Amino acid sequence: MISKACQYGIRAAIYIASRHNDGIKLNIKQIACEVDAPEAFTAKILQVLNKYHIITSLKGPYGGFFIEEFQLEQPVINIVNAIDGMSVFKECGLGLKQCSASHPCPMHDQYKIARDALQNAFQQTSIRHLAMQVNEGSSFINNLVLKN
Numbered sequence: 001m002i003s004k005a006c007q008y009g010i011r012a013a014i015y016i017a018s019r020h021n022d023g024i025k026l027n028i029k030q031i032a033c034e035v036d037a038p039e040a041f042t043a044k045i046l047q048v049l050n051k052y053h054i055i056t057s058l059k060g061p062y063g064g065f066f067i068e069e070f071q072l073e074q075p076v077i078n079i080v081n082a083i084d085g086m087s088v089f090k091e092c093g094l095g096l097k098q099c100s101a102s103h104p105c106p107m108h109d110q111y112k113i114a115r116d117a118l119q120n121a122f123q124q125t126s127i128r129h130l131a132m133q134v135n136e137g138s139s140f141i142n143n144l145v146l147k148n
Contacts, residue, residue, distance in 0.1 A: 001091075001118065006083040009045045010130075011035040011141045013079055016055050017067045017131035018141075025064025036142045045083065052082035054127075072128035080122055089119040 015034045016026060032042035046065055050057045054074060057065050080088065092099030093111030101108070133139035 001115065002080060002088055003084050005041070005045055006080055006088075008035060008037040008042060009049055009079050009083045010076060011037070012042060012045060013049060013054055013067070013076075013127050014130045014134055014141050016065055017072055017127045018134045020067050020069075020072065020131065025058060025062070025066045027064050031065060034142060048082055049079065052078065054078055054082060067127070072131070073126050075123050076125050076127065076130070077119070077122040079127075089115055091115075 012031050012035050015031060019026060028039055028043045028046065031037075031046065032039040035042070037045075046055065046057065049055045050065070054071060055065055055067050056071070057063065080086070092105050093107040093115070094105045096105050099105045099108055105111075130139070134141055
């Protein structure tokens with residue numbers, strides 16, 4: 001439903017937020033490595049997130065990406081809107097252009113329930129909440145598997 005770019009954007013915002021209390025600015029290489037995303041693609045995504053004031057960037061030798069306190073309270077839906085737009089919550093599950101309640105595809109009713117639930121989850125979940133889960137170790141944002 002959401003694009004790969006959006007997935008990377010959400011993971012990047014969570015990672016940056018998880019480092020908020022460290023008081024450091026992160027560079028593209030660090031972020032891309034941590035979220036398991038291509039560096040050039042990550043750079044473009046971070047520019048979009050900065051443009052929409054989801055994260056902040058500072059240029060120069062002491063620059064990098066960081067998140068400010070007020071930005072932590074943003075819902076994840078802001079990231080989806082910035083990267084994919086809200087139309088992802090109106091698209092047909094089978095990719096039809098003319099799918100609606102009055103002209104439904106065979107999956108319309110089931111897909112609408114899942115799509116609406118995902119939109120609600122993104123609206124109700126803050127970046128801070130997800131970063132806290134990462135910091136507590138109960139959630140992860142990369143594909144690395146920890147060995148016991």
